[in-house]
Amino acid sequence: MTLLALEGVDVFYGDLQATFGVDLHVEEGEAVALIGANGAGKSTLLRAMIGLTPARRGTVTFDGENITRQRCDLVARRGVAIVPEGRRLFASLTVEENLLMGAARARPGPWTLDSVFDLFPAMRDFRHHNAAELSGGQQQMVAVGRALLTNPRLLLCDELSLGLAPKVVGEIYSCFAGIREKGVSIILVEQDIARAxxxxxxxxxxxxxxxxxxxASDAVSLDDISHAYFGDRRQ
Incomplete structure (x- = not known):
């Protein structure tokens, strides 16, 4: 079943058009990657999905309902959560307090503080530390956990690996299987093509x-991706 669908989506920033007729869909339980160079429009599409920068033309449908111009808080209550680029934690709050911000108006579902700590066991050890005291990788775990505590059906992840060591990125990505097992679909914006x-x-x-x-991610060739990523230089 299709959970999210974009049809002919054009997004503008003022008079500047950022996306052009984008069609995209995500099935329930699926993980979909958005790849492309800086400025390609990846984060812009996430903003259109969540209602932060609504599409000027085209439609965004979630679970069969048109959410194209709904307020972002209403979209979130429907079950769409975002892990923003740069994490955006409350630096003066503890890890647990940051997590509870996600749970403040959570939908019913399986994600609780304990299940998030089970997903990221190391987080238990620094749950009472202020977010400002954490490493970048630890902050990213908290940002993912905060989004999960809203009990989303769709999790939007914007550049999770940005600025992090490969080992830390691997630890975060290894949790995706556990997230999807709880019925969460994922859209992943990523510049690391192999990881995506x-x-x-x-x-x-x-x-x-x-x-x-x-x-299909395992069917497209690196040559196909190169041409799509940079444009066909043969012309």
């Missing part, structure tokens, strides 16, 4: 706001 392919069922490549490639 290994963590997703399907991928979309964006170039200058347009979809240039869609396919």
């Amino acid at each position: 392919r290994s963590a997703s069922n399907r991928l979309y490549c964006l170039l200058k706001g347009r979809v240039t490639l869609e396919g």
